Amino acid sequence: MNAPSTTEADLFVEELHPSLSDPGLETMNFLNEVAHRFPKAVPFAAGRPCEEFFDLDALPRYLTTFQRYLATEKGADERQVRRTLLQYGRTKGIIHELLARTLRLDEGIEVDPESIVVTAGCQEAMFLALRALCASEQDVVLAVSPSYVGLTGAARLLDREVWPVRETAHGVDLDHLVAQVAAIRAVGKRPRAFYLVPDFANPSGMSLDLDSRKALLDLAGQHDFLLLEDNPYGVFQAEDGPRVPTLKALDTDRRVVYLGSLAKTCFPGARVGYAVADQLVSSRHGGTGLLADELSKIKSMLTVNTSPLAQAMAGGKLLEHGCSLVRANQAEIAVYRRNMRLLLDGLRRRFPAGQPHGVSWNTPSGGFFVVVTVPFVADDAMLEHSARRHEVLWTPMSHFYDGGGGANQLRLSISVVTPEQVETGLDRLLALVEEQAHRAGAGN
Amino acid sequence: MNAPSTTEADLFVEELHPSLSDPGLETMNFLNEVAHRFPKAVPFAAGRPCEEFFDLDALPRYLTTFQRYLATEKGADERQVRRTLLQYGRTKGIIHELLARTLRLDEGIEVDPESIVVTAGCQEAMFLALRALCASEQDVVLAVSPSYVGLTGAARLLDREVWPVRETAHGVDLDHLVAQVAAIRAVGKRPRAFYLVPDFANPSGMSLDLDSRKALLDLAGQHDFLLLEDNPYGVFQAEDGPRVPTLKALDTDRRVVYLGSLAKTCFPGARVGYAVADQLVSSRHGGTGLLADELSKIKSMLTVNTSPLAQAMAGGKLLEHGCSLVRANQAEIAVYRRNMRLLLDGLRRRFPAGQPHGVSWNTPSGGFFVVVTVPFVADDAMLEHSARRHEVLWTPMSHFYDGGGGANQLRLSISVVTPEQVETGLDRLLALVEEQAHRAGAGN
Known part of the structure; x- marks a missing residue:
């Protein structure tokens, strides 16, 4: 929504179907828009499948x-x-x-x-x-x-x-x-x-x-x-x-x-x-x-x-x-397995057990997604900051809770990243966590 | 809907969305089903475009x-x-x-x-x-x-x-x-x-x-x-x-x-x-x-x-x-024009002005459809009879009136018929009209 004044409006969104005024919808648009604005950020937010085997000639x-x-x-x-x-x-x-x-x-x-x-x-x-x-x-x-x-x-x-x-x-x-x-x-x-x-x-x-x-x-x-x-x-x-x-x-x-x-x-x-x-x-x-x-x-x-x-x-x-x-996706399965392994290993290395970093995550047995719990509020504003300052994208888990929840969680997706991007992205995530811990410490 | 008894039902249609119990929906299924059952009948009912220029190689x-x-x-x-x-x-x-x-x-x-x-x-x-x-x-x-x-x-x-x-x-x-x-x-x-x-x-x-x-x-x-x-x-x-x-x-x-x-x-x-x-x-x-x-x-x-x-x-x-x-459809436009002309000419020849046949029709300036008014009720039962006895299909206009109407009208479509089918189909429609007039006369 932008540009002309409301005086020349033909319709008001409040008079259209209520689903169009739903904050959840705005939030999804925001996510797409952030990814668009920071094309160089590591795309841990994308849920789309990997593209490397796309074949137009087929x-x-x-x-x-x-x-x-x-x-x-x-x-x-x-x-x-x-x-x-x-x-x-x-x-x-x-x-x-x-x-x-x-x-x-x-x-x-x-x-x-x-x-x-x-x-x-x-x-x-x-x-x-x-x-x-x-x-x-x-x-x-x-x-x-x-x-x-x-x-x-x-x-x-x-x-x-x-x-x-x-x-x-x-x-x-x-x-x-x-x-x-x-x-x-x-x-x-x-x-x-x-x-x-x-x-x-x-x-x-x-x-x-x-x-x-x-x-x-x-x-x-x-x-x-x-x-x-x-x-x-x-x-x-x-x-x-x-x-x-x-x-x-x-x-x-x-x-x-x-x-x-x-x-x-x-x-x-x-x-x-x-x-x-x-x-x-x-x-x-x-x-x-x-x-x-x-x-x-x-x-x-x-x-x-x-x-x-x-x-x-x-x-x-x-x-x-x-x-x-299963047969058609042998190459894709290998990519996702490799990425998932790299991501989980990379998280373990950067956030070792027994250290007071306050970061934890689950260990999915497949698919695209890992949920990371962090010691700060991982909302849209933090995502914007993460994209701008640290060049790493992720998805606030709060978007997936209809009635509230997931405030300290973020979703990482491994579907479209390269091995290098996994490492860079996790380094940047670590930097974000350390920055936030520093701020919280300074605020005490 | 057919076969097993209701005792083993998982769901009842009356408990599904009301649109599924709408008689209009049943009627559309009936039309498709009649066309399927009488594949040799002249398809004046079909609203789909002509197929003769379909090109898979393109x-x-x-x-x-x-x-x-x-x-x-x-x-x-x-x-x-x-x-x-x-x-x-x-x-x-x-x-x-x-x-x-x-x-x-x-x-x-x-x-x-x-x-x-x-x-x-x-x-x-x-x-x-x-x-x-x-x-x-x-x-x-x-x-x-x-x-x-x-x-x-x-x-x-x-x-x-x-x-x-x-x-x-x-x-x-x-x-x-x-x-x-x-x-x-x-x-x-x-x-x-x-x-x-x-x-x-x-x-x-x-x-x-x-x-x-x-x-x-x-x-x-x-x-x-x-x-x-x-x-x-x-x-x-x-x-x-x-x-x-x-x-x-x-x-x-x-x-x-x-x-x-x-x-x-x-x-x-x-x-x-x-x-x-x-x-x-x-x-x-x-x-x-x-x-x-x-x-x-x-x-x-x-x-x-x-x-x-x-x-x-x-x-x-x-x-x-x-x-x-317009350019892409020159061949199709020519087919539809020819068919529309043949249909309107054919109606005029078979139901001449000033004769007491009780049949009239409109003269569209384009498109696929002509509406014919007939001196009998053109409902689903009559369509079934027309398909079975006379081998000509058409669409009862009553289907297009939500609150009732069009009882004596039928829609003829010229989109998928050949010139020969137009003539055969109109001969068969004439036979239907004469048969119904005869029955009405006998009933007086």
Whole structure:
């Protein structure tokens, strides 16, 4: 917002939808804007995937690969291939069968391709699920706190409440979850779903252990709500070895709506995500269908269908790697593992155990994010200072707490930094910590 | 909806969002399903663009053309080009400057590219505008009736009312518009915008004359609402010669939010549309920005950004035709003109003036659609009969009237039929009309 005087205004933001006056939104803009203003600062704030393996030359080949798949596996003639890629098409998408194969191979999830809705990024999948489930203002969603801002944003767009549930070191505070569900019912409302990222969460890096996952599925059944499992980082495990199964892989009672993203595993430029919604939906007038078909109806009123051209390019990449995103991301996985190791080692070296620096951090088993606790308030003003004076960017954790929290925490991301940047960035972070300790000392 | 019994239901549709129980939605599914069941019927129902010039081989070239544009016109280096196409990107899009050129060349509309938001199809643009403007349940939107179902669907998703305004042969019933605005205010609500397709409307084929456009702009100013101008068919004029200017071209007071689609003019498979929203939005706390930036914030919570890969392919096509969609669509324009002429001539021959057949129709000056009035009820049951017995598909006009209307009318579309199909289809329509007349006669 800048420039002309309010006298010539056509509209007032206060008369537009309340989500536009939400401070959370301003704050996200601020973060983007700081990164833009200090391009030389070490980008520990960026959540986007690494770019070093982006390959524009592969795109025409992906298109051709997908066309060949349509012709050979789906028996499409030339006209049908053209129509599939260029015409209006199936609302639920055209790569649903490939995604079902990917889920089987990478995640051990068995789903009917008909229960998959391909979406304009995972953000749309989130929106569709919330719109379907939160019918009236009585319907609220629960979310792990700290939470991904996209979930909060989608709920705000729909004027729906998000009730926070505390996170623990190994999962979710299940007692708090049960208490919140009871509190929601006590005020006459209905808990519809609980949103979380069980693997290498954004922003916290947290992963649920197996027992917590099973307990969570049990609670969802007992208290009658769904689980919205968001899994953008699952394949980016920091060590070799078996992964803890996703909630959806453990889901025997169709309690989980699985939200998938290809942004980090294919390329963000496709904007392709999906929802797996195999819940059976009945009408009191008779007839039963899949929740996926209800989400598809909502999608028809929102974006009609997901660009088949974008789907074809993502689909071509899937096909060229035998529908395994683990296989497709070997190079990226190696980069993220190296960076995560460098970051954690670098933190240990700079902030040794037993010293009174007041700095601590968690040790995620994968993904992009580490949370660092510092002995000062890590807010937007401090970020601005850190960017300007020390040339290192990070994300204040307070942005991810809807109702307050995380004041002394910051999120570091390892997804787009080089090994040199990790070291430089940590040196600069150390300088910031020392400067703040000095100031606090001087103030005593 | 089919198969299993309700005893094993996970959810009930009646407890999901009310838009999912809307009869209008079922009806659209029915239309798709009828077309699917009778593939040999003449497709006078299809609203999709003709496919004969679809060219898969052009796609890699479009990508290259757009990359060259980024390099030469925007000064991007190789890394920036890769990032622009494959990484997360600008929420408002990457083809805004090309679209501004297109609007200038094809429509005489001068806009700052910063006031353009590129969207996941025009449907998303519609949704963004409604979400921004209709802040609370007090905020309602007006729409010309009969209306495009996408507008009604987007409003339903947001639990917002759509008040109908009657259409006339040459535009909109302005007296009815004023009366509806007064009625809205009388019940304590706020009319935020009036939606219409001023050129070759879907479903009616109607176009507003110049005087009606000017009067409409005046009324919007006097009564303080915006105009949502949807223009997917504007370049498909049926005769050579000057076009009536769009509302946006006549808009001196920023009263018009222009909704653009590339589905009919580039290819539906890109799913790229846009909104032009140059309204100045002030905050009471100070500061002024563009409505486009507010729509962009909403988009960040809905789909994040529009697939840059899809934008690049549409952008490449724009560039290869000097950013003129009129030029890019010469072949398509010729097909639609020929089909429209054949349809209107064919109707005249089969239902000659002065004969007691009870059949009449309008004469659109462009676009895809003609409305035919028939002496029987043209509802879903009749469509099913028409498809099964006579092998001709059309769309009951009643689907486009939210509050009832169009019972004796059907919409014929000329966009995907061959000349032979026009003749066969009209013969079959004649047979249907004669059969119904015979039945009515027998029933007397």
